[in-house]
Amino acid sequence: MASPHARKLACQIVRNQFGELVEKVCHCLVSKGQLFLSEISRLSEMNLSQLRNCLLVLMQHNCIQGFKLANEGASFGPTRYIAIVDHILHRIRFPKFLVGVCEDFGQEAEALVEGLLEHGRLTLEQLIQRCAAQAGKTEAEVETTLKETFASLVRAHYIERCPAPEPLLTLKSQDEQPKKKVSRTASRSRAAILAKIVAETEEHRILSAAAPMEAERFRVPASLAGFSTSSRDVESADIIDDSAGKKRKRDALEMDSNTMNAVDEKEVLWRVNYEECIRRLRHKLCIAQVRSRLDVGAGTIIAAMLEATRSLETKSKQKVSAPLFMDGITQAVRNTPEGRTMTMERIRGALQQMTSESLGFISRAGEGGSFFVVNLQRIIELAQRSEVEGIVLQRYGRESCRIFRLLSMKGHLEQKQISDRALVPLKETWELLFKLLKEEFVELQEISKAPDHAPSKTFYLWRVNLQGVLLHVLDDMYHAAANLGQRLAHELDQEQEILGLLKQLHQSKSSGADGKATHVTLTQAQHEQVKRIRRVATVLENSILKLDDAIMLFHDF
Amino acid sequence: MEDSSSRALIATALNRILDICRGTPEGVSNIALGEQMQDVSLTARAQAINILLQKHQLQVFKHGDTLMYKEQSREEAGRLKGLQPEDLLVYQVIQAAKNDGIWTRDMKRETNLQQPQIAKAIKNLEARKLIKAVQCINNKTKKVYMLAELKPSEKITGGAWYSGQEFDAEFVNVLKEQCLQYVLKEGIVTLEHVANFVRKSGLTKEELHTRNFKQIMDMLVLDAEIEEIISTGTGAFTSIPPDTLCFRPSSNRIPETSAFTNVPCGLCPVLHQCTDDGLISPKTCIYFQEWLKF
CATH class of the missing domain: 1.10.10.10 (Winged helix-like DNA-binding domain superfamily/Winged helix DNA-binding domain)
Structure with missing residues (x-):
């Protein structure tokens, strides 16, 4: 289960976007885990028809997933629901997703994805209708190009078929039950972390049970199968086509293509594949990291390698990219505008540099090390570490940051050793260490030589547990993001009067053209007020987006 | 008569003892002394030793369980007189x-x-x-x-970094800053280069050891201002013998800002007590008020 403040943030997002009733339902699911319809009804004290509508909204926007437990193939009991906190949190990232799509596939694709993000799930027909209406053209005018773009987005895994609404989940052994109880009571102990992981895998299990098979998930509708745009798309489509089962399905499709076409366009629901959007942002971050740590050339090579192997990535937190031969790399690099002029020697040199032990951005794989893979996880870890160090530096100053880095590099140290190596006087070292200890950035271990644990006969060893630090900084960031959101809501609430006036003013302006002008004017002070609230809103909104970049780095990458 | 003969005996014993002690500057044990002076009577030996001790010409000390004698230098003897x-x-x-x-x-x-x-x-x-x-x-x-x-x-x-009772933070900072500037200017340097630079610059009269410079450089590495690299002896390292520890400006400095610490919550000392409707809450937060004051 997600951390406490992530859950709070998720509820806040749902309230802002779908209103209080939906939030109530979401809150139940987010705080209690999996629930039956009857249980939600009891907890939220809502009547069933309202509740059903709320669930439908959440389902439509991919925020919850239903499932049934099955025993030996037969289902039993009513449907259970769980909230997908990650999907809810993705909602603040939609603008970032759209930027990525626009860069890759242009504005038309952006409009398509935007439609899907806005409505959650749509059929191809609905989507085309929406886009046509927005562009102010008839459907027939835009249909062909839209379908083409749609097909390429599906092939690039940006759009996927929606998961099954109520998949069957085979019952796991009973020993899982007691563990789940822990997650509800304990908060920050080790047991809690363990329980969290268990619960997370459970969520993962449900989601993967619901998702269609890989081949089915990104199967282009039969009516669009004819569109083959760039060579890359064909390539990636070929890879998916590899499975024999897929071919059989296509044969079956062709038999009754007309009815199938109609079904595909009118009934199959599509949604944005968040995983692919996140993957793109993750790659972008890795490229930026390598570029700033080494040089533009190295960044170009990494970018080319990731681009060439992206369609082969299947997991959301892939540790390494798919292997590439030297030839593959040079070809990929030469295909990019920045890499066209790079010499063979330059590419070889940069690869050599990046495979060196101290950097390890790229490793060799395969027999004899003839393949190269990008060490995505290592690059991400370096970025995370540097982000945490920045936070320690800002919060506690240069000396504390030095001590933090020393401990995270050297492992266990005594305070005398820390004082000597960090060149901080012993007494000050104590103070800084205890401050860091209080905020859980460092850990203290006592090893006593005597049974009475007398301080004079005890070694005090300090260390940094980076994984733990990452987890709790992440929770603090969720907390901060939720606070920013709440403050924004509060500020807007405070200025409701003036904002209402402003609305009236706009209305009167637009209706003023029709000749029936109502007189609404703002005083100087009110103008100032409007200016202020606009600035406040911009600052808060931008801060949330920037903070979210760090949250993604710690959680999604 | 007997007096003078015993006095002469003691005088010779005295000289013998001094001779023996001079032969072994690290000291001679009581037993060894006795063995080397078997011809002199125990009383004469004891008296001679007592006289020498009184005159501070001989020093007696314990080494483990044995008594040891050592000759006291003349100046030392003078100083200890009385x-x-x-x-x-x-x-x-x-x-x-x-x-x-x-x-x-x-x-x-x-x-x-x-x-x-x-x-x-x-x-x-x-x-x-x-x-x-x-x-x-x-x-x-x-x-x-x-x-x-x-x-x-x-x-x-406390070493070079202490002046009197206090840690000389000022001195350390100045030295650190100068060393950093030097590395930034030179690109790649060895520890020796840094030591020479500081000695020539006249930054300090304090005699600093190579060890001290290493401390400063290690600190800069911990601050991620510079990074360690081993010389290959080629390329940029042509003037440096291979396998020497070198320093160069860091390509990966600690970020000066972060999205988290740019908002008040990132620096807030009471974030963990902050709740939606509690005493500390984002609605009433003074840090927010300060931040959003335009």
Whole structure:
């Protein structure tokens, strides 16, 4: 289960976007885990028809997933629901997703994805209708190009078929039950972390049970199968086509293509594949990291390698990219505008540099090390570490940051050793260490030589547990993001009067053209007020987006 | 008659002892002395030793369980003239502690003297400027004693980074900043380069060891201002022998800002007590108010 403040943030997002009733339902699911319809009804004290509508909204926007437990193939009991906190949190990232799509596939694709993000799930027909209406053209005018773009987005895994609404989940052994109880009571102990992981895998299990098979998930509708745009798309489509089962399905499709076409366009629901959007942002971050740590050339090579192997990535937190031969790399690099002029020697040199032990951005794989893979996880870890160090530096100053880095590099140290190596006087070292200890950035271990644990006969060893630090900084960031959101809501609430006036003013302006002008004017002070609230809103909104970049780095990458 | 003959005997014994002691500057044990002077009677030997001890020409000390004798140098003998045996004992213990110094509590244990006796001896020795008291860096109230002419060890003074009792943060910072500027200017440097640069620059009169420079550089590495790299002897390292430890400006500095610390919550000391409707809440937060004041 997600951390406490992530859950709070998720509820806040749902309230802002779908209103209080939906939030109530979401809150139940987010705080209690999996629930039956009857249980939600009891907890939220809502009547069933309202509740059903709320669930439908959440389902439509991919925020919850239903499932049934099955025993030996037969289902039993009513449907259970769980909230997908990650999907809810993705909602603040939609603008970032759209930027990525626009860069890759242009504005038309952006409009398509935007439609899907806005409505959650749509059929191809609905989507085309929406886009046509927005562009102010008839459907027939835009249909062909839209379908083409749609097909390429599906092939690039940006759009996927929606998961099954109520998949069957085979019952796991009973020993899982007691563990789940822990997650509800304990908060920050080790047991809690363990329980969290268990619960997370459970969520993962449900989601993967619901998702269609890989081949089915990104199967282009039969009516669009004819569109083959760039060579890359064909390539990636070929890879998916590899499975024999897929071919059989296509044969079956062709038999009754007309009815199938109609079904595909009118009934199959599509949604944005968040995983692919996140993957793109993750790659972008890795490229930026390598570029700033080494040089533009190295960044170009990494970018080319990731681009060439992206369609082969299947997991959301892939540790390494798919292997590439030297030839593959040079070809990929030469295909990019920045890499066209790079010499063979330059590419070889940069690869050599990046495979060196101290950097390890790229490793060799395969027999004899003839393949190269990008060490995505290592690059991400370096970025995370540097982000945490920045936070320690800002919060506690240069000396504390030095001590933090020393401990995270050297492992266990005594305070005398820390004082000597960090060149901080012993007494000050104590103070800084205890401050860091209080905020859980460092850990203290006592090893006593005597049974009475007398301080004079005890070694005090300090260390940094980076994984733990990452987890709790992440929770603090969720907390901060939720606070920013709440403050924004509060500020807007405070200025409701003036904002209402402003609305009236706009209305009167637009209706003023029709000749029936109502007189609404703002005083100087009110103008100032409007200016202020606009600035406040911009600052808060931008801060949330920037903070979210760090949250993604710690959680999604 | 007998008197003069015994006096002559003692005088020869005296010279013999001094000769033997001169032959073994690290000291000679009582047994070894006896073996080498079998022809001299025990009484004559004992008397000769007593005279030498009185004249401070001979020093007696314990090595393990055996008594050892050593010749006292002439100047030393002059300085110690007229001291009481207790004073001498204390002096020897202090001398043995060298520049690490010794605490009065430890003196008591080593000499088996009473506290007032030791205090008196210290007073006498200090009055004659033979020993001095030095403040210990680890413990502000603890005083240790050592011979007046010795320079206190780093264990006592805290090393190059301490001036008097205090850690000289100013000095360390200036030195660190200068070293950093030097690395940034030069690109790749060795420890030796840095040491030469600082010595030439006249930044400090303090005699700094290579060890001290290493400390400074290590600190800069920990601050992620510079990074360590091993010379390959080629390319940029042509002027540096291969496998030498070098430093260069870091390509990966610690970020000066972060999205988290740019918002008030990232620096907030009471974030963990902050709740939606509690005493501390984002709605009433003064940090937010300050931040959003335009």
